[in-house]
Amino acid sequence: MPLKQQLTEDMKAAMRAGDKQRLGVxxxxxxxxxxxxxxxxxxxxxxxxxxxxxxxxxQRKDSISQYAAANREDLADVERAEMTVIEGYLPAKLSEAEIDALIEAAITETGATSARDMGKVVAAVKTKAAGRADMGQVSARIKARLG
Structure with a gap:
């Protein structure tokens, strides 16, 4: 089922269940x-x-850090609850070994040999790891591997 359709169905279920917090998110x-x-x-x-x-x-992570700095744990808790609902719709995160395997496959696939080829490798990994890995960390690993 497409993700948008899943969201719509879950919205209807939250309405029926009277789960106002989940419905709002x-x-x-x-x-x-x-x-x-x-x-x-x-x-x-x-x-x-x-x-x-x-x-x-x-955005929620940024808000939590700002609320925590301002000693507004009540607002930070609301953001954390929203994060929990949002994370439920994201695919499972890749393990370190799976990320390394994707990087190696992308390097082989693109024929990358140096840091100049990093863009090609990042693009290849990004399509396969979208939503399942922090691309900032993946880029750092690719740079270390090619550098």
């Missing part, structure tokens, strides 16, 4: 997806929807 997700679709005049696929979810997750 799902509505936020659907609104963010719809906003991107309207802005770009496209229909988002699962990969693009996952990118929207990752962006929302990053």
């Amino acid at each position: 799902i509505r936020l997700i659907l609104a963010a997806v719809k906003q991107r679709e309207v802005d770009e005049r496209i229909e988002l696929d699962d990969t693009q929807t996952i990118a929207v979810l990752e962006k929302m997750l990053k």
Whole structure:
């Protein structure tokens, strides 16, 4: 089932169950997806929807750190609860070994030999690891491997 359809079904289930917190977060997700679709005049696929979810997750992490710095744990707890719901729609994270295997496969596939070829390798890994790995850390590993 496509991710957007899953979100819609879960929204209906949350309405029936009276789970206002979960319902609110799902509505936020659907609104963010719809906003991107309207802005770009496209229909988002699962990969693009996952990118929207990752962006929302990053926003929540930033908010939590700011709330914690301001001693507003009540607001930080709300953000953490939202993060939990959002993370439920993201695919399972890759293990270190799986990331290393993807990097090795991408290096072989692209024929990369030095740090100049890093862009090709990152692009190849990004398509396979979208939403399942922190691309900042993956890029650092690729750089270390090629450097």
